[in-house]
Amino acid sequence: MGRLNGLSEAHAAAAREPEAFLRVSLPSRPVVRPVPGGRSGAPVQVRRRDDYGIAQLARDVGRAGGGALIFSLPMLMTMEMWDLGLYLDPVRLLVLVLVTLPMLVLLSRRIGIESTRNWRDDCLDAALALGISAVVCLVVLVLFGVVRLDEPADVLAGKIAIQMVPASIGALLARSQFAGSSGEGNESPREAREPYGGELFLMGIGALFLGLNVAPTEEMMLISYQMSAWHALGLLALSIGLMHAFVFAVGFAGGSPTSPEEPWWSPFLRLTLPGYVIALAMSLFLLWVFARLDGQEAGSIVMTAVVLAFPSALGAAAARLVL
């Protein structure tokens, strides 16, 4: 991580001094990298790996652990999540983790434990978030008496794997949540200009996160059983209406903003409706992972997806507030 931090500083130095070559000192051998746009000049010495320090490492890991704990605590204290870890098909758990991993990498691209600048760093960042989350979930579940260390490995892995996904999102978000409040970092992620694809991606993360909070609960299924198709239509309309209100309230201040000159239907078509479809897709994915769709026909599946899409849509629309 120290080396990664060094690279980040190198880029920062390059931004300050465009006519420079950077000499990045690695532990084994030095590497000289030309700065894009740079021509010549004195090399800029960047901190060595050991300059990074144990204190900084501990602070980054502590932030990630804190973020993981805060974001996953509601699920760590949900009974259905303990049970799902017991009986859920390992293939579904694997798919959940495999789908989450690239999302974490992309999320790290935007908000990470560190200010990473290349894909390898982002992959390491995502893996670190998953690892820290696994440890946090294990410790908490052991303290709750939910997990015993003498349990079979597959049971242990199931209980931890299902919990570490939301926790890892929290671990990655720790930087934006904690670093911002401590006055670190010159560039707030919220203020970064976001392309259209980035907006949709953030919506997906927001939908995944809020959907994960309620998808495993029995209440979510019970709500769909108690509803009629009329109720579902009303809930769908409310979800889209609230999403659109959030789109305007939050303003989507990134690269695909809404502007006062635009007609109302433009952000509705470009942001709100795709956001709702993303929320629906995330809902269906989570329902499949949690085996909530098994044995149901199309009508029930649509009803259940519309119910889960309500919190997911709010999560998607408020992603810029949450993330």
Added chain:
Amino acid sequence: MAEGNRREAGHRPAIEWVVGFVSAALVSCIIAFLAYEALFGGATPPDLAVSIDRVDRMRNGTLVEVIVRNDGGRTAAGVVAQVATMGAAGQRIRKTIRFDYVPGHATRRGAFLFDDAGISPADLQLSIDGFTEP
């Protein structure tokens, strides 16, 4: 002003409009489906039936896996499935299992366990005892 609005909207990259129109089509399909269900679906009462899925000989008895199907439109809660058979000593054996929910037009699976290893599907009488509204 209206012309300005149109000009602003038209400056958006084409991909944003394509994604928007595809999303609108998908949401319209879901609304149409729900509207059809609301108007013509008809929330019929639960129509429950239980049948044998498979019978497995276990080391200490027989495992009878059953499927409960709800052909009605409404969800049934607390569905109790019962099986009755004659034991090896001529005594009547009854066993029940309870399903928390069986949604409309959906199936749920469960299993009965018998100590007798010689149970055959022909010996079993399956029935639904009752249910409640969710």
